[in-house]
Amino acid sequence: MAEEDSAGSRRTSSAILNRDTELIIPPHLKFLISNIKNLVPTSLTIENYSIWRLQLLQHFSANGYGEHLTGQVSCPPDSEESERNRWTLIDRNIVSALLSTISPAILPYVISLRTAHDVWTTLEHRLQPTNRSRVIQLKNELHQIQLQDRTIPQYLDQIKKIVDNITVAGSAVDTEEIVLYILNGLPAVYNPFKTAIRTSLQPIQLDDLYSLLISE
Structure with missing residues (x-):
């Protein structure tokens, strides 16, 4: 009887050990979560959605978890309890990592x-249209900018800020357009x-144009 109790105890302990082993966060994911604020130091706002999305997708994809964001891997059915529990553990930790990079x-x-x-698709639906509107607004600012009472360095600095903001918003401006x-x-x-x-x-480089303008 004592031997049966001992064997039953060992089986129970083994089952608990196996279950706990399955629920350990994978090392790659643990490292990514621990360092996410260093990898993506700027919190998500309306203005920087595109670059935030690109950075997050790159980091999670590089570590094998990008499909959790895109929905290409779904939660296993209830019948596969072990796999379902593991998937849920990974996905909830990814959610925690995402939330830590989002502004209040x-x-x-x-x-x-x-x-x-x-989380991923909701942010896309809410922020992508706003992001496109911001790109249009910024490009319109660039189209209408005038020197007016600015100095040349101030004028060029303002143009650079607008171009940088367009880049952050996920678009780009050709060098020849900037010169124009x-x-x-x-x-x-x-x-x-x-x-x-x-x-x-010959087409002129922006750095050369800046130097010539300041000299002029």
């Missing part, structure tokens, strides 16, 4: 969601300079 203003959109895919916007915003006194740049046979 955005957090209410997703705080009650339970899966990483739900810079020249268009200069007053008539710069017309000889603008003509020289526009009629040049």
Whole structure:
């Protein structure tokens, strides 16, 4: 009888050990979660959704968990309890990592969601249209910018800020377009300079244009 009790105890202990082993967070995921604030140091806001999304997807995909975000891997059925528990453990830790990179203003959109895919798609649906609107607004600012009472360094710095914000919002501006916007915003006194740049046979680099403008 004592031997049977001992054997039963060993089986119970073995089952508990196996169950606990299955529920250990995988090392790659544990490392990613521990370092997520260093890998993605800027919290998600309305303005930086595209670059935030790119960074998160890159890091999770590189470690083998990108499909939890995109929904390509789904929760196993109840009949596969062990796999289901493991999937749930991984997914909830991914959710925690995502939430830690989201600013307080955005957090209410997703705080009650339970899966990483739900968080990912909800943010996409809410922020992607806003992001596109911001790109349009920024490009319109760039199109209309004028030197006015700014100094040349201030003018160029303002253009750079707008271009950088467009990049953060997930779009881009071609170098030749930036040159065109810079020249268009200069007053008539710069017309000889603008003509020289526009009629040049070789495209000018932005750094060279900046230097020439400051000298001018």
